Amino acid sequence: MRTSIATVxxxxxxxxxxxxxxxxxxxxxxxxxxxxxxxxxxxxxxxxRCADLGLSIDLYQPMRDIEAVPPDEFQRNLRRAEHKFRLMERLGADTVLVCSSVSPHAVDDDALAAFQLRRLAELADGFGIRVAYEALAWGRHVSTYDHAWRIVEAADHPALGTCLDSFHILARDSDPRALEGIAEIPGEKIFFLQLADAPLMAMDVLQWSRHHRCFPGQGGFDIAGFLRQVIKAGYQGPLSLEVFNDVFRQAEAGPTAVDAQRSLLVLQESVGLTAPPAPVVPTGVAFAELVSPDVEPVSELLAALGFTRTARHRGKPVDLWQQGEARVLLNTGPGARRDGTQLAAVGLESPDPAGAAKRAEALLAPVLPRRRTPEDVPLDAVAAPDGTELFFCATGRPGLPDWTSDFDPADPADPTDPAGPTGPTGPADTTDPTEPAPGGIHRIDHLALTQPWHQFDEAALFHRSVLGLGALESVDVADPYGLLRSRAVTNADGSVRIALGVGPAPSADDGDRAQHIALATDDLVTAARRFRAAGGRLLAIPANYYDDLAARYEFADGELETFRALGILYDRDADGAFRHCYTETIGRVFFELVQRDPGHRGYGARNAPVRLAAQHVRRPVR
Amino acid sequence: MRTSIATVxxxxxxxxxxxxxxxxxxxxxxxxxxxxxxxxxxxxxxxxRCADLGLSIDLYQPMRDIEAVPPDEFQRNLRRAEHKFRLMERLGADTVLVCSSVSPHAVDDDALAAFQLRRLAELADGFGIRVAYEALAWGRHVSTYDHAWRIVEAADHPALGTCLDSFHILARDSDPRALEGIAEIPGEKIFFLQLADAPLMAMDVLQWSRHHRCFPGQGGFDIAGFLRQVIKAGYQGPLSLEVFNDVFRQAEAGPTAVDAQRSLLVLQESVGLTAPPAPVVPTGVAFAELVSPDVEPVSELLAALGFTRTARHRGKPVDLWQQGEARVLLNTGPGARRDGTQLAAVGLESPDPAGAAKRAEALLAPVLPRRRTPEDVPLDAVAAPDGTELFFCATGRPGLPDWTSDFDPADPADPTDPAGPTGPTGPADTTDPTEPAPGGIHRIDHLALTQPWHQFDEAALFHRSVLGLGALESVDVADPYGLLRSRAVTNADGSVRIALGVGPAPSADDGDRAQHIALATDDLVTAARRFRAAGGRLLAIPANYYDDLAARYEFADGELETFRALGILYDRDADGAFRHCYTETIGRVFFELVQRDPGHRGYGARNAPVRLAAQHVRRPVR
Structure with missing residues (x-):
């Protein structure tokens, strides 16, 4: 179907x-x-301008407080409407939105409303204009779609139809049975369709509508179920987004418009109107790529974490550090010096890398060049809303391009290699890096990426729709200097987990947004001890935290003292325990070591305030 | 009474x-x-640390989900409580807050709740600790203060009392009759009192509480009425603020704590517990002081607006520009170069300048030095939360210090005077500057000051409590790049009006916050024409705006065309009309020319989106 968006x-x-x-x-x-x-x-x-841009003007809106008023007021309203119809003629807009009246002068008289709307439609008809009458959820006498439709039906004029708005309808009554009446409206009498989602909130509906609307899929309404009824009715007009949102008002129009269009693409797919390439859900994390001008401290940190520098990119200053299935690329190329240490790219294992990229492209993700240099293996990659590059990988899978083919095994004898194969701090590790030692890292447990403030809701929708990941509920986390929000997206078996975070306020310097890589181990105590023994520094956690743990849980003898000594945080729910500790931060990036009981789905949100406060203290323990 | 604040x-x-x-x-x-x-x-x-700072620890909080649970769970709860009591011993805190349970395991059994709370109190008593039991508004089975009190009464233990929280009580039922039961509780059994206000919102009470609480007087609850009942009961403990607020979490602790203390001072005054110096309501605007490094363009602008440079400060590079009762000081001293052009100070006519300053000081407003130099007339002045200096003035009133005594009449023959007495653009004006010509300026209509993002609510409370002004409702205004909020404070006859504004997000650069001075005229069309004739540039307003005015109102012949030609905006309500237009902006400052019908109380909020968009275009019309 055609797509449209309200300029507001x-x-x-x-x-x-x-x-x-x-x-x-x-x-x-x-x-x-x-x-x-x-x-x-x-x-x-x-x-x-619209014609130049290939845009039609599908609606002029809104016209307010027109109907069911005393005759003299209605005469003034007709005068006002005539001015607007002349304007619409100049503008080339043929449909006007009339909202149900909120005027204190409006009377509860459907026959009068129908009579006056018919008069308005007659006037409009003379200008070739159609009137789409919509029930505001807070309309004074008309606040439901079926009521508005009964008045339109009674008015019975070809230039008068109804406008359906998903927010106004679902905010009042989201019961699917309440929506069935939509399909009974003749499709040609639905003159317009406005779509907006919203988070499910118990709040004043006017405030909810004016400040918290969002694009379909970003909120909690069943927009697809609603749209199915509208299609069943035979509606042929555009799908149009009308979203009042305090955040979008501040965000750049370009990215917001792309997010908006993506939401309509996903919506159309969900009701079977279109069939873009199916999502290819990633099956693991192939690598995380750090760019860093500080090669030495990052290499030291990786080595202390037990990583081995196993390979170097053939054509670029990029090292591969590996431990078990955890792989970290350390890129010290030109971009590094510009941006400081940050997590710049993520490799996602994909059953069908080309298909994953096609899906992403169909959903308007910026596609990145497949080859950075003529020698490179062609890799499918797109940019996430926060700028992180997502590579769709087939690591070691025959018949598919393997990114590791771009890398040569590290050579300890290479004099141009400042770090040596195992980093500056340790001797060469002769064990197979894919077989982690006790307390070693098996894989990347999750990645945590702080999003630009204006795009938090969009980031979740992107990861859900483009990558086919599922989204958990958003949680609030108290930082000493403001409330953060975090929302995890994950695949079904938890082999891909990304925690999307957002700060308390738009930051002038997006570069201070923290990112971290959480590494999975089966034995966190050993891992933490090995890390310290190798010269690594763990984030100091206050003693008071452990006194509280002692009050909340019972631990085996000595366990809590061990946690306390190492700075290990602990959480538990019905699905098991979650143990974790943190390294120091370099640039924007730090590492977390995680021991997750198999069923546990959390990320230690309960401990996050303590961790965040400790990071503000910046007093690492050794 | 003693005052306390929750660290949260x-x-x-x-x-x-x-x-x-x-x-x-x-x-x-x-x-x-x-x-x-x-x-x-x-x-x-x-x-x-608390002892060093002279702070007592009045409460440790919160202890959750203790009561009305199965025996084994209660045993675990007692174990947890014992840990916390030991901690409180170390901390030197003798009262703990227990919130009514939200646990799904809690049963609806008051006798069990009383029995278990009595057991808890017995345990606490052994540590010399008192338990204050509070009903959360969203408690699973106990959600009202009288229910919590009945359970405390039934438990009947000297170490068990109740805690009253104004938010939890007023959010559920703000009917004054519902509060009368508070006075029936024996005062010594009210172990603690927590105070928080909140804006009146229809929303989920948990979200309302966690994000939108504010200090007493900043919201919509009748905290004074509530407190009167608590005092009537005989409560002797501290008044303690417990405010969860997303903005305060980000704001600097120092100013927030001062704002918090001020709110308690005002609250205590309002119930007659204290009698600080009474407010001295200002009766007019004596002057607005601009600091500016750009003396020439500002002088040109003032001259074009019809102001005359009538005097110069004896000891400082400050000129007085006057027209009718409107006075603008132009300060080109050292501060000007640092901060750019801004509105730095406001003189308020005060019936009792010393009394006004005493009131301000009692309410923690920073008092400024009375004499800047030994020669200066001593002036009482304080700083507003946004840093604006407020001078309490007695212009031309015998027996009181008159700020104009620091000024010498401008001398056209003075070679050190770059502007001459009437500014660079016009000849000497021989008329008395206190007698404005037709289309001249009579007085300052209002001042508009954009506040630091974190202190918008506080700014309104400051102006109400310190200056005794009344506050109008807050209004949202759509800027093209985000929603602004504005709230006016004013005295009874409208001779002092200040519009407090706030941007859509915290700004890294508070220096870009706009400020303006609105000047009152009885004949805006003439004033605008004179301004243009004198070389002034008015903000261009789009033609579309005037087409809309034509649709909404009927105008006398030619009136709308005149408005259109001059960029005059128009609003009207039952109390009359408001006409206004704008100059260009210099630094942070621009001027507005206003013609206000006597009864009209607005500020042209309806036109603000058009004005803001035009200011973004920055294409002045001549």
Whole structure:
């Protein structure tokens, strides 16, 4: 179906909004009246701009407080409407949204409402304009879609139809049975369809609508179930997003428009209107790539964690450090010096790398060049909303391009290699790096990526829709200097887990956003001790924390003292325990060591305030 | 009464919170368990730190999910409690908060709850500790204060009492009659009193409590009415603030603690517990002081607005520009070069300047030195939360210090005077500057000051409590790049009006916060024309705006065209019309010209989105 977006959903001047909508692939826009009033462009110039951009103007909105009023007020309303119809003629818009009245002068009289709306439609008809009447959830007398439709039906004029808005309908009653009446409305009388999702909140519906709407799939409404009813009715118009959101108002219009379009692509897929390439769910983490100008401290840290530098990229200053199935690439190329130490890319094991990339591309993820140099193995990769590069990998799988083919085994005799094969701190490890020692690292447990403030909700939708991951509930975490939010996305067996985080406020310097790599071990105490023995420093956790653990749980003799000595944090639920500890931070990045009982699905959120406070103290223990 | 604050109400590490609380004059604190767990200080060190700071530890909190559970779970709970009582011994805290259970295992059995709470109190008693039992508004079976009290009464143990929390009580039922039962509780059984206000919102009470609590007087609850009942009961303990607020979590602890203490001072005054110096409501705006390194463009702008440079400060590079009762000081001293053009100070006409300053000082406003130099007239002045200096003035009133005595009449013959008496653009004006010409400025209509993001709610409370102004409702205003909020404070006759604004997000650079001075005229069209004729540039307003005005209102012949030509905005309500237009911006500052019908109380909020968009375009019309 055609896609459209209300200009109020995007930030900036009207021309910025239009450009962003067109670039994101929308077919049309709803022109929000205030955006037009604030624009220095004439209606004719706006019309021409839209035409240049390939956008139709699908709706002019809103017209308020028109119907069911005393005659003299209705005459003034008709005068006002006529002005707007003339404007719409200049603008080239043929449908106007009329919201059910909230005026204190409106009376509860459906016959009067129908009579006056018919008069309005007659007037509109003379201008070739259609009137789409919508029930606001907080309308004074008309607040449900079926009530609005009964009035439209009674008015019985070809230029009068109804507009359905998913927010107004689902915010009042999300019972699927309540939606069945939609399919009974003749499709041609549904003049317009506005879509917005929202997080499920028990709050005043007007405030909820004005500040917390979001794109389909970002909230808690069953937009797909709603849309199915509308399609069943025979609706043929555009799918149009009308989202009032405090965050989107501040965010750049370009990325927001892309996120918006993606939400409609996913929605259309979910109701079977389109069939983009199916999601290819990743089956593991192939690697995490750090870029860093500080090769020495990062190498020392990796070595102390038990990693071995096993290979070096043939053409670039990128080392592969490995332990069990955990692989970390350390890239010290030109980008490193610019951005400081950060987690720049993630390799995801994919059953079908090319298919995963096609899915991502179909859902508007920026596709990255397959070959960085002519010699490289071609790799499918896209950029996540936070800029992290996601590589779809087939590590060691015959018949598929293997990223490890770009790497040569590390050569201890190579004089150009500053670190040597095992890093500066340890002797050469002669064991097979894929066979971790006791207390060794088996794999990457999860990656934690702090998202740009304006794109937190979008990041979850991206990972769900593009990668086919499932999203857990969002949790609040108290940092000493503000509340953080975190939401994990994961595949079914937990072999891919990404914790998406967001800070308490937009930061001028996105570069201070923390990232971490959590490494899985079967024996955290041994792992932590080995790390310390190898010169690693663990984050100091206050003694008070362990006194509280003692109050909450019973531990085997000496266990708590061990945890205390090492800075190991502990959490437990019905599915088992979660033990974890943290390294120091280099640039934006630190490591976590994790011992997770098989059934445990958490990330230590309960301990996060203590960890965050300790990181602010920045007083590492040895 | 003694004042206390929960550490959770302030940002930072525990030691920062304690220091901030002590500096703001609190007598004690509630130690929030998570703050203790995250602190590297031992309980003994925290105890010593509090003692050094002169703070008592009035409460340790919270203990959760204790009562009305199966016996084995209760045994585990007692074990946990014993750990905490030992900790409290070390900490030197003698009262613990127990919140009514939210555990799914809790049963609805008051007798069991009473029995188990009595057991807990017996255990506590052995440590010299008192248990204060509080009903959470979302408690599983106990959610009202009277229910909690009935259980405490039934348990009948001297070490068990109740804790009353204004949020939990008023969020559930704010009917004054529902509060009368409080006075029936024996005062000595009210072990603790927690105070928090909140904006009136229809939303999930748990979310409301965790994110939107605020200090008394900042929200919509009748905290004074609640407190009167508690005092009537005979409560003798501290007034303690327990405020969970997303903004305070990010704000600096020091200013937040001062704001918190001020809220308790005002609350105590409102129930007659204390009698600080009474507010002295200002009766007018004596002057607005701009500091600016750009003397020439600002002087040009003032001259074009019809101001005359009438006097110069005897000892400092400060010029007085005057027109009618509107006075603008232009300060080009050393501060100007550092901060750019901004509105740095406001003179408020005060019936009793010394009394106004005493009131401000009693409410913790920073008092500024009365004499800047030995020669200056002594002036009473304090700093507002945003740093604006507020001078309490008695302009031309015999027997009171008059700030104008520091100024000498401008001397056109003075070679050190770059501007001359009337500014660079016009000839000497021989009329009396207190008698404005037609279309002239009579007075300052209002001042608009954008507040630091973290202190918007506090700013309103400051202006209400310190200056005795009334506050209007907060309004949302759509800027193209985010939603702004604005709240006006004003005296009864509207001769002092200050619009407090706040941006959509914390800004790294508070220096980009806009400020403006609105000047009142009786004839805006003439004023705007005179301004343009004198070389002034008015903000261009889009033609579309005027087409909309034509749709909404009927105008006299030619009136709308005049508005359109001059960039005049128009609003109207039942109390009359409001016409206004804007100058260009210099630094952070611009001017507004206002023609206000006598009864109109607005500030053109309806037009603000158009004005803000036009200011982003920055394309002045001439």
């Amino acid at each position: 959903s995007l930030s900036g001047a009207l021309t910025e909004k239009l450009t962003a909508a067109a670039r994101a692939g929308f077919d049309g826009v709803e022109v929000f009246e205030n955006d037009l009033l604030a624009s220095p462009l004439t209606p004719e110039e706006i019309r021409a | 109400s302030l940002s930072g590490a525990l030691t920062e919170k304690l220091t901030a609380a002590a500096r703001a004059g609190f007598d004690g604190v509630e130690v929030f368990e998570n703050d203790l767990l995250a602190s590297p200080l031992t309980p003994e060190e925290i105890r010593a």
